[in-house]
Amino acid sequence: MQSNRNSQTGEQLTRTDAMVNIFKMKVNEKQKQILETLRDYGDYLSGETLSERLGISRVSIWKHIRSLKEDGYVIDASARGYRLVSSPDLMLPYEFPGLEERIHYFSEIGSTMDAARELARKGAKEGTIVIAEVQAHGRGRLSREWFSPKGGIYFTMILRPRINPVYAPRVNLMISIAVAATIKKLFGIKAGLKWPNDVLIEGRKVCGILAEMNAEMDVVNFVNVGIGINANTSIPKFEETATSLKEALGREISRKGFLSVLLGEIEQWQPRLMKDDLLEEWKKFSMTLNREVKVIAPGEEIVGRAIDLDTTGALIIKQSNGSMKKAIAGDCIHLRKKVPETDKGAATFQ
Numbered sequence: 001m002q003s004n005r006n007s008q009t010g011e012q013l014t015r016t017d018a019m020v021n022i023f024k025m026k027v028n029e030k031q032k033q034i035l036e037t038l039r040d041y042g043d044y045l046s047g048e049t050l051s052e053r054l055g056i057s058r059v060s061i062w063k064h065i066r067s068l069k070e071d072g073y074v075i076d077a078s079a080r081g082y083r084l085v086s087s088p089d090l091m092l093p094y095e096f097p098g099l100e101e102r103i104h105y106f107s108e109i110g111s112t113m114d115a116a117r118e119l120a121r122k123g124a125k126e127g128t129i130v131i132a133e134v135q136a137h138g139r140g141r142l143s144r145e146w147f148s149p150k151g152g153i154y155f156t157m158i159l160r161p162r163i164n165p166v167y168a169p170r171v172n173l174m175i176s177i178a179v180a181a182t183i184k185k186l187f188g189i190k191a192g193l194k195w196p197n198d199v200l201i202e203g204r205k206v207c208g209i210l211a212e213m214n215a216e217m218d219v220v221n222f223v224n225v226g227i228g229i230n231a232n233t234s235i236p237k238f239e240e241t242a243t244s245l246k247e248a249l250g251r252e253i254s255r256k257g258f259l260s261v262l263l264g265e266i267e268q269w270q271p272r273l274m275k276d277d278l279l280e281e282w283k284k285f286s287m288t289l290n291r292e293v294k295v296i297a298p299g300e301e302i303v304g305r306a307i308d309l310d311t312t313g314a315l316i317i318k319q320s321n322g323s324m325k326k327a328i329a330g331d332c333i334h335l336r337k338k339v340p341e342t343d344k345g346a347a348t349f350q
């Protein structure tokens, strides 16, 4: 048993190290074609036409339709044939046209981070994505657990940026900007960013980001970024530090719609990873800058006012004695309300 904290809610959790059942959802090529055909046609299409187009028997068509219905697709069958009425909100690869080849989809997994690491080590291409509907052992930052029930969005993307490893924290900034931009674009809500990589709505965490890097001294082999979004998950009333999109909006959202926009945002930001406007954009969303903070970093605690980011994405903190300190990683606690942007005075760095 391992005792741990839930990094969304701060709750104390216990977790067994028992083996987890991992099911890979096999994407059936014929089912994908049936869906595409019915979607494009938009009306009843006879079993005979489907069987001719796909080159399989009508009985096989019927079996695939039955299996799609079990997955939640509503397909009306009548004397005129089959008509796709609605699709379930599953993040199946064929819901992301053009990206199917890059997506590894799991209905349930231990952690998408583990699958992505294995794929990256085997040479998976930049942009490979591991998606899960549910994670049995979702991982958060600082060895915490990431509670990953049905209704959330959980995925890990393999990136291979050609940067010096010291700039890797910029990847976190980039992903958090993409998440905040997606929330704004889809729902018109202003999400805030808490250094290093939490996305907040009204001060409560809605998304966490976990990055795992494999690098040599001056070369990054891969950075796997895991993104967990509380989408349609219910958050207990007493919970003050976490929220979900459903709680914030008062309705459920389309997870596949959200993910599709988010992947587009990430793609837009990727070429700008090392550009100055990345830092400027992060600052626009920042809830941390100009605020009193405590950063619990490996081996030390830094308390002071967060005044800026350096080019690597480290947080620059002005301590009460006037000296500056940089936090490269750690847990950042916002101590009190944002203070006006004054007194950014230059001082020495430690």
Ligand code: BTN
Pocket: 007, 110, 111, 112, 113, 135, 137, 138, 139, 140, 141, 142, 144, 146, 153, 154, 155, 156, 198, 207, 208, 209, 210, 225, 226, 227, 228, 229
């Ligand atoms: C945090 O502690 O804030 C980071 C949470 C990251 C959770 C995501 S969910 C998808 C990916 N798989 C995991 O096991 N963790 C990350």
